[in-house]
Amino acid sequence: EFAASIISALKAHLDIALGNIIGSNILNILAVMSLPGIIAPITLEATVLTRDYLAMLLLTLFISAMLLLANLNKRGKAPKLGRLTGITLLIAYSSYYVILFTMGNI
Numbered sequence: 001e002f003a004a005s006i007i008s009a010l011k012a013h014l015d016i017a018l019g020n021i022i023g024s025n026i027l028n029i030l031a032v033m034s035l036p037g038i039i040a041p042i043t044l045e046a047t048v049l050t051r052d053y054l055a056m057l058l059l060t061l062f063i064s065a066m067l068l069l070a071n072l073n074k075r076g077k078a079p080k081l082g083r084l085t086g087i088t089l090l091i092a093y094s095s096y097y098v099i100l101f102t103m104g105n106i
Helices: 002-010 014-032 034-039 046-072 082-102
Strands: none
Touching: 002 014, 014 034, 046 082
16 A cells, blocks of 8 residues: 555545545545454553544644645645655654554554
8 A cells, every 4th residue: 555655646636545535544544453453352552532533533633734734835736745744743643643652642
């Protein structure tokens, strides 16, 4: 999935790259995460519902807002997210893992 998204982006098929990422996330949430729960239910810690879901919600809202702004500001061109958005998402991802590491959850 990662390779397909990178190749699609490099060949300027951005709709395929974005669709692949969104489709992959939907499959992971609906199938990959639910099947183990069906086979052997587990108990989740409270931090999963507060810290992890909050982080996922905030990042989803951020990238949705950036996509909306990119689409509104395209002025006849193809919408682009840009490097600043990519760097911001990379910093957020790295910060999330630093938080997990310092809390002893990794």
